[in-house]
Amino acid sequence: MGLTQPWMPCRRRGSPILPSPARISTVLRACADGGANRLYYHITEGNRESFLPDYISGDFDSIKAEVQDYYKVKGCELIETPDQDFTDFTKCLQILQKKIEEKGLQIDMIVTLGGLGGRFDQVMASVETLFHATNITPTPVIVIQECSLIYLLQPGKHKLHVNTGLESKWCGLIPVGNPCYNVTTTGLKWNLTNHVLKFGTLVSTSNTYDESGVVTIETDEPLLWTMGIKNA
Amino acid sequence: MERVFTPLECLLPTGNLTFCLLILNQPLDKGYFHPLWSKAVLRACADGGANRLYYHITEGNRESFLPDYISGDFDSIKAEVQDYYKVKGCELIETPDQDFTDFTKCLQILQKKIEEKSLQIDMIVTLGGLGGRFDQVMASVETLFHATNITPTPVIVIQECSLIYLLQPGKHKLHVNTGLESKWCGLIPVGNPCYNVTTTGLKWNLTNHVLKFGTLVSTSNTYDESGVVTIETDEPLLWTMGIKNA
Numbered sequence: 001m002g003l004t005q006p007w008m009p010c011r012r013r014g015s016p017i018l019p020s021p022a023r024i025s026t027v028l029r030a031c032a033d034g035g036a037n038r039l040y041y042h043i044t045e046g047n048r049e050s051f052l053p054d055y056i057s058g059d060f061d062s063i064k065a066e067v068q069d070y071y072k073v074k075g076c077e078l079i080e081t082p083d084q085d086f087t088d089f090t091k092c093l094q095i096l097q098k099k100i101e102e103k104g105l106q107i108d109m110i111v112t113l114g115g116l117g118g119r120f121d122q123v124m125a126s127v128e129t130l131f132h133a134t135n136i137t138p139t140p141v142i143v144i145q146e147c148s149l150i151y152l153l154q155p156g157k158h159k160l161h162v163n164t165g166l167e168s169k170w171c172g173l174i175p176v177g178n179p180c181y182n183v184t185t186t187g188l189k190w191n192l193t194n195h196v197l198k199f200g201t202l203v204s205t206s207n208t209y210d211e212s213g214v215v216t217i218e219t220d221e222p223l224l225w226t227m228g229i230k231n232a
Numbered sequence: 233m234e235r236v237f238t239p240l241e242c243l244l245p246t247g248n249l250t251f252c253l254l255i256l257n258q259p260l261d262k263g264y265f266h267p268l269w270s271k272a273v274l275r276a277c278a279d280g281g282a283n284r285l286y287y288h289i290t291e292g293n294r295e296s297f298l299p300d301y302i303s304g305d306f307d308s309i310k311a312e313v314q315d316y317y318k319v320k321g322c323e324l325i326e327t328p329d330q331d332f333t334d335f336t337k338c339l340q341i342l343q344k345k346i347e348e349k350s351l352q353i354d355m356i357v358t359l360g361g362l363g364g365r366f367d368q369v370m371a372s373v374e375t376l377f378h379a380t381n382i383t384p385t386p387v388i389v390i391q392e393c394s395l396i397y398l399l400q401p402g403k404h405k406l407h408v409n410t411g412l413e414s415k416w417c418g419l420i421p422v423g424n425p426c427y428n429v430t431t432t433g434l435k436w437n438l439t440n441h442v443l444k445f446g447t448l449v450s451t452s453n454t455y456d457e458s459g460v461v462t463i464e465t466d467e468p469l470l471w472t473m474g475i476k477n478a
Binding site for chain 2: 118119120123124128131146147148149170172175176198207
């Protein structure tokens with residue numbers, strides 16, 4: 001899914017965190033409102049026909065008329081979602097899940113490009129969508145922009161493989177939205193053992209990895225994992 | 233007791249606001265830099281913030297833009313930059329403690345200097361901290377939580393078109409009629425749910441409402457005609473707003 005945020009040139013080659021292009025394939029592609037502008041003007045100019053999203057959804061207050069017309073003519077589905085109680089990102093995710101179910105697809109991950117830069121309220125709105133995502137889809141949703149990735153860990157145990165070679169050094173655990181009273185990790189330089197993570201007390205930022213290539217996290221409450229991605 | 237202030241007052245070319253300026257290690261907008269620098273009573277850089285000052289903002293005119301001090305663990309500041317400011321008489325204060333960020337430690341030093349000089353300060357303005365690495369954006373927010381224990385002065389963080397300010401529990405009145413406000417604003421329960429939030433002055437107001445990630449977060453909100461926003465909250469709540477381009 002492409003959101004309406006500045007895209008860096010390194011993203012032209014797609015999603016670099018996917019470890020093995022032969023094994024992983026992108027099966028559905030969508031733009032949320034102005035994400036279509038980004039695709040049209042900044043990424044695919046000169047070769048637009050090879051990069052047609054399956055659908056574009058949103059309240060269409062950002063997408064340019066020229067862009068909307070182009071993709072309509074090319075046969076992309078345009079789905080207007082005027083509901084102002086949810087962001088374009090959240091609504092795009094709802095539609096995506098519906099299509100996944102309709103097509104009977106087995107999906108491992110939903111990758112979102114954009115959402116972590118620009119207006120601060122919109123960065124927070126992206127995080128909020130990750131909270132809603134749990135009720136929208138069982139598939140993990142990650143958000144990537146420039147050198148950052150975020151992923152919301154649900155209560156329970158998690159094992160993250162961080163040895164693709166595309167990880168940069170930094171990572172963090174951010175108790176956005178609620179304190180976490182019992183967090184235990186392995187695989188980090190500064191691990192936690194039954195620790196509290198809470199804004200005003202302790203937030204794990206500028207953390208890094210040990211040699212193992214694997215991070216485990218156990219948390220009692222939703223906890224945001226964030227990590228750096230090497231430039232493509 | 234109601235806390236009253238005008239978040240963007242520091243960006244106005246004139247006025248009586250006394251404030252300090254902290255520069256963090258992020259791309260610096262030239263737009264508001266000069267009015268902020270010229271009106272600040274104390275100016276500091278946190279570690280690599282000095283690089284930004286040296287290379288990106290003041291090149292060709294560095295002598296007119298010497299910070300009062302530069303603090304940090306000095307793992308980001310370039311040797312050339314460190315030497316230059318040292319020779320020019322800027323105080324360099326090394327703060328190696330890895331439990332706190334350079335921003336937090338810079339704020340602690342600032343408060344000490346404010347007290348030593350018995351300055352009356354209305355606001356602490358931080359440039360940078362809201363872009364780049366996501367963990368560092370969150371670290372800036374974390375510093376605002378710690379700031380309550382460091383200084384009684386309001387601390388705001390500005391980068392590009394965004395401002396953030398942590399509202400403590402209680403009542404707040406924000407004047408948003410400087411003319412520099414862009415349309416958007418928001419209320420973000422970033423560290424904890426807020427169970428009782430009431431606002432006026434917004435297009436979508438709240439009345440004894442819950443703000444909580446996963447339930448409701450106020451983003452892409454905007455203002456009514458009044459030019460004043462009031463917020464009452466039972467828990468710390470992050471105010472965020474847009475700034476027009478300079």
